[in-house]
Amino acid sequence: MSQRPAAPPIRIEADYLLETASDPRKVAETMAGEQSSGTFVPVPGETPELKARSAARVERLEVLDDSVAAPSLPTTAAVDPARLRRARVTLSWPIENLGPSLPNLLATVAGNLFELRPITGLRLLDIRLPQPFADAYPGPRFGIGGTRRLAGVEDRPIIGTIVKPSVGFGPEETAALVRTLCEGGIDFIKDDELQADGPHCPFDERARAVMRVVNDHAERTGKKVMVAFNLTGEIDQMRRRHDLVRDLGGTCVMASLNSVGLVGMIALARTSELPIHAHRNGWGYLARHPLLGWSYVAWQKIWRLAGADHMHVNGLDNKFSEDDDSVVASARTCLTPLFPDKPCLAMPVFSSGQTVRQAPGTYAALGSTDLIVTAGGGIVAHPGGPGEGVAALRQAWEAAVAGIPLAHHARTHPALAQALEGAA
Ligand SMILES: O=C(COP(=O)(O)O)[C@H](O)[C@H](O)COP(=O)(O)O
Numbered sequence: 001m002s003q004r005p006a007a008p009p010i011r012i013e014a015d016y017l018l019e020t021a022s023d024p025r026k027v028a029e030t031m032a033g034e035q036s037s038g039t040f041v042p043v044p045g046e047t048p049e050l051k052a053r054s055a056a057r058v059e060r061l062e063v064l065d066d067s068v069a070a071p072s073l074p075t076t077a078a079v080d081p082a083r084l085r086r087a088r089v090t091l092s093w094p095i096e097n098l099g100p101s102l103p104n105l106l107a108t109v110a111g112n113l114f115e116l117r118p119i120t121g122l123r124l125l126d127i128r129l130p131q132p133f134a135d136a137y138p139g140p141r142f143g144i145g146g147t148r149r150l151a152g153v154e155d156r157p158i159i160g161t162i163v164k165p166s167v168g169f170g171p172e173e174t175a176a177l178v179r180t181l182c183e184g185g186i187d188f189i190k191d192d193e194l195q196a197d198g199p200h201c202p203f204d205e206r207a208r209a210v211m212r213v214v215n216d217h218a219e220r221t222g223k224k225v226m227v228a229f230n231l232t233g234e235i236d237q238m239r240r241r242h243d244l245v246r247d248l249g250g251t252c253v254m255a256s257l258n259s260v261g262l263v264g265m266i267a268l269a270r271t272s273e274l275p276i277h278a279h280r281n282g283w284g285y286l287a288r289h290p291l292l293g294w295s296y297v298a299w300q301k302i303w304r305l306a307g308a309d310h311m312h313v314n315g316l317d318n319k320f321s322e323d324d325d326s327v328v329a330s331a332r333t334c335l336t337p338l339f340p341d342k343p344c345l346a347m348p349v350f351s352s353g354q355t356v357r358q359a360p361g362t363y364a365a366l367g368s369t370d371l372i373v374t375a376g377g378g379i380v381a382h383p384g385g386p387g388e389g390v391a392a393l394r395q396a397w398e399a400a401v402a403g404i405p406l407a408h409h410a411r412t413h414p415a416l417a418q419a420l421e422g423a424a
């Protein structure tokens, strides 16, 4: 009787941009060894059978013809600048090494390897996760459709803002601004990530004061504005704050991903009954150097699978250092399915120095209305006040989606005209 051959082991793949003055193939082999069964010397027990079962593999290696004048990162190795080269490397691991576990995936694909001595640059460009990961995690519970349903916005971008000043207002001052924004026709409001649970603006009091205004507005108009309350904290605190927001009739919570960490996010998402607005503050230390850290394409996959419904992607012509092409690639990747049967789409959140001016370019580049725009200063600093700021941003997006130039639309829309005259 012939036995059916065993199915080949399911593997995880990761792509890297590598820079080294050593032989790139050898360095890729070192990366694979260090991140799986090997270490700096052969050890007893690392048999050919064990390696066949557990070793990471170099699947692909392409040496690039980039010219590299100096090492991108410091190292204690002697580096001959003339020998510096960059390569695109794909490694793979059998899923049996770790199981379908996101926290352990990080140690495997983004662990010690950034520190290896012969490496003078290493960036994680992409990850491909096999089906067991899709089965093990919830992904976004609300995503685009659920967010649109709760915000009552069907076929246009969700127009949002951030409470500004970021910190300093107490609960009643925050609620007063929220009232003005609701009356101006806003769809979405978020706490700034700096606003937490300090004695000047305690979380519970803020949530109660804001939800009184939001619920009152909803009763009068039928529109419930979505407010993302920043519940970032320890797991028990986040759960308690989530329950309070839910009980008050709120429809969204926000967490700072790098603060709560992957385990905090997974714990929150497994029980959350509200969409999770994921703020990426700290992203700069993971990504700003082009030869270190993460690409957003790889990074956001982890958080979407963990359960993020809205992912921050920065914005065009932003106040930070990221160029527009990178922002657009980040937004598009949030709208690209993760798995064939489990797309895990998250709503991209455009933020950072956003005003009416970026609306046409953003729409043209994304080619979709599935986005949240959060303009803080860009709404609140409108010369006519925050209510007019909301009107102006809505008008700018109406024009952008209809293909009408902003200046033309502004002729019949004074709020937009005023915004175009000033910074906001
Ligand atoms: O407070 C703001 C923006 O305020 P403003 O609209 O006044 O600039 C946001 O925290 C970051 O800009 C987020 O950026 P990212 O999308 O990169 O996370």
Ligand SMILES: [Mg+2]
Pocket (backbone or CB within 6 Å): 162, 166, 192, 193, 194
């Ligand atoms: Mg902020």
